[in-house]
Amino acid sequence: MWRITFDHPPLNLIDAGTIGELTGPVGALEQDPKVRVVVFDSAVPDFFLAHYDIGGAAPTRNAPPVTPTGMSPWLDVLARIAEGPFVSIAKIRGRARGAGSEFVLACDMRFASRENAVLSQPEIGLGLVAGGAPTHRLPFLTGRSRALEIMLTGQDYDADLAERYGYVDRAVPDSGLDDFVADVAGRIASFDKTALVEVKNLVGEVSLPAHEQQARTGRAFWASAGRPAGRRRLAAAQERGLGIPGDFEMHMGRHLPGLGAHDT
Amino acid sequence: MWRITFDHPPLNLIDAGTIGELTGPVGALEQDPKVRVVVFDSAVPDFFLAHYDIGGAAPTRNAPPVTPTGMSPWLDVLARIAEGPFVSIAKIRGRARGAGSEFVLACDMRFASRENAVLSQPEIGLGLVAGGAPTHRLPFLTGRSRALEIMLTGQDYDADLAERYGYVDRAVPDSGLDDFVADVAGRIASFDKTALVEVKNLVGEVSLPAHEQQARTGRAFWASAGRPAGRRRLAAAQERGLGIPGDFEMHMGRHLPGLGAHDT
């Protein structure tokens, strides 16, 4: 069993460096003939993975390089987790928004702290189309209407509501979450790897979006990031605290409607 | 933000006139470059949209004209809501049965009064095959078995059970429903229209039935309406109060099993 802990305080923002740092372990997981299961968690209080550091730097202005799958590095690493020969579990404490939500959606299972987990896809509030294919993964988990609601409102979802919607497998009391996930992962680690991989692949035959569909979300993201509406909202969000510890990052859902105040 | 209120007392029955009245606003929603979201509600106590006025007139005996999409006017307007460049929300108080249920299933989201909402597809109890494609929309919301249960039993589903099944997004206490929907719609109305439409279309890539499948349900409906079993049950239902305010319309689910008493 592997455990990969995100430890990039204060917010666990995702950036090009994070993607690079993920690619190595994911490649190793793909190659390791023995590993059955990987658990992803966070060492940063209140944040699992805040979101992509879209305000951070140049990467937000230039489309990323394309991988052999025809997808961007981010989509590529997500697809390799979703389709790889190992079982992936997200143990969610804190906020998993935007690309952080996309990351946990690519994991095979998601268990969330009842008291201390928040998931959302806030991109719409920034005038953006989410680029890591949550539009195509959520319907296989929550059904069409709840996927639309999540994607079109940018609301914050706590663990209980996320469970009712199927956004996470289960909400678990925080005090029991470690033991719960250790038990699930321990079970899987005790099983035969060949059988695990075959079962995962068979389930995937009817529950995974096509790479071309995933790639389309990446292209839509980059197009939206270049539009005035996206640039304006992004600037407004940065002014209000995007990417900086504070109320905006703690309760982003509440702040999104105000960002478009100057739209026509 | 648009609001369209059904106000056709005493039952908000759907008929050819209703469909015609919907086509105008839906066309306007498609063309308006600014509108982001439309909320559908009812001004009639106890009824959101009772059902199609199948006992009303000739339309039940003659298949309707075919639109350019190859679908009937009803299927056509539903598909234009489900696929159109605007977000549609059904705020459900009262009964949404049959075509009323088909209508809310075509909306992007559905929020229902916990104390005062009932959804069902009673067609099966009238010997009919539902013709507005609920057979193809429900599995993307509730999963296969609950879709079969809804379609094959014709039972009444209250808001809480509808939420557990995914038939509605959420059941909301009646006293808070207006504020809840206003908040959701207000959020969406504050966002960028181009991004909203792209997100809706991307989700649709993996969560919408094909037009040909939808059209097949329309043909199955007309065939079933012409069969003796359908005609007999329809006559029995009219005798017991179909389309007239009273116990049959309030609690239709209970009455359906009795309609086939004379079947062989």
Add this chain to the structure above:
Amino acid sequence: MWRITFDHPPLNLIDAGTIGELTGPVGALEQDPKVRVVVFDSAVPDFFLAHYDIGGAAPTRNAPPVTPTGMSPWLDVLARIAEGPFVSIAKIRGRARGAGSEFVLACDMRFASRENAVLSQPEIGLGLVAGGAPTHRLPFLTGRSRALEIMLTGQDYDADLAERYGYVDRAVPDSGLDDFVADVAGRIASFDKTALVEVKNLVGEVSLPAHEQQARTGRAFWASAGRPAGRRRLAAAQERGLGIPGDFEMHMGRHLPGLGAHDT
């Protein structure tokens, strides 16, 4: 209305005989012009259908004959239930694991005793790939992640959790289960058969896996049964009580992680 009761104490194990015994009634259900609905239940306390009698005999060592559909007799009879011109309801008291779970997943609806039902797919704990297509039916009921969790952990799911996941339609208090199912089945039995069959087929257009996908699970099962990991775990399970009344059969989920202790 038909009722088929499994009465093969002490565990209601499924074997080649069971499959043969099912084929007759299923063929009759297919041919009967009047029957609308069949309810499957168990006369054996604590067990609906324990699982396939994999430790029983030669059948576990030899792939079964192939039917005209290109599927094994087990997959064939399941598909005929899932796709046949009648409505099938599983009334679940006791354990439905492995092939027992596959059986109820092939039924159109599943209602489970809140106090006395357990569902699981324990094959993974035996080093096996489940061969009756639960990998392809569960995603249409529970969504991708919960399907993966069920298939990859082999855990026991009680009725309430199974309902939250969509593994069953509803958990019903045991004292009310008989009346509940009688009511649902009675409703359906009162409806027009032609309409019922058309509705079932229409729902199936977007909620059934392809036969070729189902057949693939059968081949994966037989391959896994021939691998050392599968043979070792099966022997360990038999040593601990597989197929014999006792704690292993009552609480199989707890025992599975221990079976691979000697794996490398």
